[in-house]
Amino acid sequence: MQRRQTLTAMTGALALLGSAATAQTEIQFWHALGGALGEKVDEIAGDFNEMQDDYTVVPTYKGTYTENMTAAIAAFRAGEQPHVVQVFEVGTATMMAAEGAIRRVQGVMEQADIDWNNDAYLPAVKSYYTTTDGDMLSLPFNSSTPVLWYNRDLLNDAGVEDVPETWDEMFAAADALQANGHDCAFSFGWQSWVMIENYLAWHDQPIGTQQNGFAGLDTEFMFDQSEDLSNLLQRIADSQADGTFQYGGRRGDSLPLFTNGECAMWMNSSAYYAGISEQADFEFGQAMLPLNTDGAEAPQNSIIGGATLWVLEGHDEGDYDGVAAFFNYLSSPEVQADWHQSTGYVPITTAAYELSQEQGFYEENPGTDTAIKQLSLNEPTENSRGLRFGNFVQIRDIINQELEDLWAGNQSAETALDAAAARGNALLRDFEAANN
Amino acid sequence: MRTKTVTFRHNWLPYALIAPQIVITLIFFIWPASQALYQSVLREDAFGLKTEFIGMANFARLFADSDYINSFITTISFSAMVAGFSMGIALVMAIMADRVIRRAMLYRTLLIWPYAVAPAVAGVLWWFLFNPTIGIVAYALDALGYDWNHYVDGGDAMTLIVVASVWRQVSYNFLFFLAGLQAIPRSLTEAAAIDGAGPFKRFVTIQLPLLSPTVFFLIVVNVVYSFFETFGVVHATTSGGPGQATNILVYKVWRDAFEGLNLGASAAQSVILMVLVIALTAIQFRYIERKVEY
Numbered sequence A: 001m002q003r004r005q006t007l008t009a010m011t012g013a014l015a016l017l018g019s020a021a022t023a024q025t026e027i028q029f030w031h032a033l034g035g036a037l038g039e040k041v042d043e044i045a046g047d048f049n050e051m052q053d054d055y056t057v058v059p060t061y062k063g064t065y066t067e068n069m070t071a072a073i074a075a076f077r078a079g080e081q082p083h084v085v086q087v088f089e090v091g092t093a094t095m096m097a098a099e100g101a102i103r104r105v106q107g108v109m110e111q112a113d114i115d116w117n118n119d120a121y122l123p124a125v126k127s128y129y130t131t132t133d134g135d136m137l138s139l140p141f142n143s144s145t146p147v148l149w150y151n152r153d154l155l156n157d158a159g160v161e162d163v164p165e166t167w168d169e170m171f172a173a174a175d176a177l178q179a180n181g182h183d184c185a186f187s188f189g190w191q192s193w194v195m196i197e198n199y200l201a202w203h204d205q206p207i208g209t210q211q212n213g214f215a216g217l218d219t220e221f222m223f224d225q226s227e228d229l230s231n232l233l234q235r236i237a238d239s240q241a242d243g244t245f246q247y248g249g250r251r252g253d254s255l256p257l258f259t260n261g262e263c264a265m266w267m268n269s270s271a272y273y274a275g276i277s278e279q280a281d282f283e284f285g286q287a288m289l290p291l292n293t294d295g296a297e298a299p300q301n302s303i304i305g306g307a308t309l310w311v312l313e314g315h316d317e318g319d320y321d322g323v324a325a326f327f328n329y330l331s332s333p334e335v336q337a338d339w340h341q342s343t344g345y346v347p348i349t350t351a352a353y354e355l356s357q358e359q360g361f362y363e364e365n366p367g368t369d370t371a372i373k374q375l376s377l378n379e380p381t382e383n384s385r386g387l388r389f390g391n392f393v394q395i396r397d398i399i400n401q402e403l404e405d406l407w408a409g410n411q412s413a414e415t416a417l418d419a420a421a422a423r424g425n426a427l428l429r430d431f432e433a434a435n436n
Numbered sequence B: 001m002r003t004k005t006v007t008f009r010h011n012w013l014p015y016a017l018i019a020p021q022i023v024i025t026l027i028f029f030i031w032p033a034s035q036a037l038y039q040s041v042l043r044e045d046a047f048g049l050k051t052e053f054i055g056m057a058n059f060a061r062l063f064a065d066s067d068y069i070n071s072f073i074t075t076i077s078f079s080a081m082v083a084g085f086s087m088g089i090a091l092v093m094a095i096m097a098d099r100v101i102r103r104a105m106l107y108r109t110l111l112i113w114p115y116a117v118a119p120a121v122a123g124v125l126w127w128f129l130f131n132p133t134i135g136i137v138a139y140a141l142d143a144l145g146y147d148w149n150h151y152v153d154g155g156d157a158m159t160l161i162v163v164a165s166v167w168r169q170v171s172y173n174f175l176f177f178l179a180g181l182q183a184i185p186r187s188l189t190e191a192a193a194i195d196g197a198g199p200f201k202r203f204v205t206i207q208l209p210l211l212s213p214t215v216f217f218l219i220v221v222n223v224v225y226s227f228f229e230t231f232g233v234v235h236a237t238t239s240g241g242p243g244q245a246t247n248i249l250v251y252k253v254w255r256d257a258f259e260g261l262n263l264g265a266s267a268a269q270s271v272i273l274m275v276l277v278i279a280l281t282a283i284q285f286r287y288i289e290r291k292v293e294y
Helices: A002-021 A035-051 A065-077 A089-097 A105-111 A123-129 A152-157 A167-179 A191-202 A227-238 A255-259 A270-279 A317-330 A333-343 A350-358 A370-375 A392-407 A413-434 B012-039 B057-064 B066-099 B104-116 B119-130 B136-143 B154-183 B186-194 B199-229 B231-236 B249-259 B263-291
Strands: A025-031 A055-061 A084-088 A139-144 A146-151 A184-188 A263-269 A284-287 A305-312 B042-044 B051-053
Touching: A025 A035, A025 A065, A025 A317, A035 A055, A035 A317, A035 A333, A055 A317, A065 A084, A065 A089, A065 A305, A065 B249, A084 A089, A089 A123, A089 A305, A089 A392, A105 A305, A105 A317, A123 A139, A139 A270, A139 A317, A146 A152, A146 A191, A146 A270, A146 A370, A152 A167, A167 A184, A167 A227, A167 A263, A184 A191, A184 A255, A191 A227, A191 A263, A191 A392, A227 A392, A227 A413, A255 A263, A255 A270, A263 A270, A270 A284, A270 A333, A284 A370, A305 A317, A317 A333, A333 A350, A392 A413, A392 B249, A413 B042, B012 B042, B012 B263, B042 B263, B057 B066, B057 B263, B066 B104, B066 B154, B066 B199, B066 B249, B104 B154, B119 B136, B119 B154, B119 B231, B154 B199, B154 B231, B186 B199, B199 B231, B199 B249, B199 B263, B231 B249, B249 B263
Parallel strands: A025 A055, A025 A084, A184 A263
Antiparallel strands: A084 A305, A139 A305, A146 A263, A146 A284, B042 B051
């Protein structure tokens, strides 16, 4: 409670500061990209501001994705919301349910008479953020997807020439590594995203009913029904006995396991490219996620993570023309290609991808197109276009908890998935009740 | 018990004197607390666009939720460990510091230092020391044959947050114990020494009974500390995991509200916590302060 009041006061103060600075129309833009990424955002906004005289985009770093979203919502409740807020993919259901608080990007662009074509976006990106009738809700900005990072040196030492493409090959590589005296073959981070959400999309299996929640709030989880997923997770948990798999914590906490050379392979976001290049003193590369041949014959496509930009209601109509102009600039191939090449995020428009190809970026940096190849491997199906579940931030926590109890050997994979689905369903019902 | 009566010449003066305190209490306690009470009977979407009165449903759901009950049990065992260890260690240190004559000031100052460290910073310090991959303590434990991994092992994670919380709280307890010990007249212990009582006997029969007001006071303070102020430690180290091994109540309140945006459920939890603190404070005032002689 107290914290919310403080937030409100702070946002109020910020709005005052902003309006005093200049007579141009200000576009407040709250984001969650710190460090080098934040500087890049400032640079993009700065270029836009110099390019024209009508609007000034003011980017503000508000902390983590969760903190940024909470801050924007608290600000909205206090009537001090920014024009644009960056929200991560699992917040999508919460945002889109808030009709009256958000304005569809499609509408913003149309109102400003800007030529706007959804098809310019990569199918896997577009499908995640459009309604079932094809309206784009928010502007894709930074998207990534999980890939398999590998330590070339360790694999070479163990005589593993080809990077594993299936889970059987993963375990075979583990045997080879162990024969060579190296214990840990693989680890992963963001386990709900990588090992459940993406696993199921990759194998073209549903995560939940109602097209993974796209078609209605009365969705229920189905990830507990995939036998091949449950068997694989059990196999991974059991493989801790000889050290094949090592659990290294939530989110990206397990990164040091890979960069220290403790684990030879690591499954996590392609956007770790910058971090790994900086920290790893071995030859590394990225490859597509392994396939479980018990689950599918060929991979479908992976789904994205990352964030999009949402437009909030409650400002002067004229301001939204500024938002549209900024969004138009952001989506241009030059800006997108530059953003992709400097951050490791996926180029989200086909034009930006083609421009990067023309510029020879992928020849100079082999493997950097793994993510985009994975995302566009096939036309997304109902199972692989993404997911839209309410309260999903909390549900991911539940999945974390249940999987951790699996890694600790307190329960079987089947029990873990059943429990996670049951607890998750309760939160889905909550969300349904609160938004009907 | 003595009662002191002070008479003011003007009727308004006492009210004016307590007014600032009342205003602060109203703004920083009564207002947010009443907001929490109000929110706890509502179901609301994150943006506050749709609000529905649901009575006690939030509370009913909490007590039917085995996770919440688990979190309660975790919190109770956590605070018992924090209060027990931090008071035990502080008492031993205070007894030793009480005997030291040379450089007493130096020892005391050094022992008080950790209290100045914010809980989150303390948490991060210990997290680095115990990090299974890069931590020096984990490395040492590994050399001793113990495979430390607080990412997987709930016991390890609990140990980590207990150590981090105790380390900081020992300083505070130490200060009070030392002051309490020094308030005991020397003549009593000296007389006992002349009668032939050893240091241990003197402690058990003379110092400890005379220290009991301090002990009771510290129990309440330490329980409140481990219930609430340890949020920073948990947030910076384990995030409540692995599983739900370190998901203490105050952390769950924060996470449900500020990560889950589930305000009703979170408000209901904070109301329960509020009742707990009020109960603890009442116990302290009614029973302990009256029964124990200062």
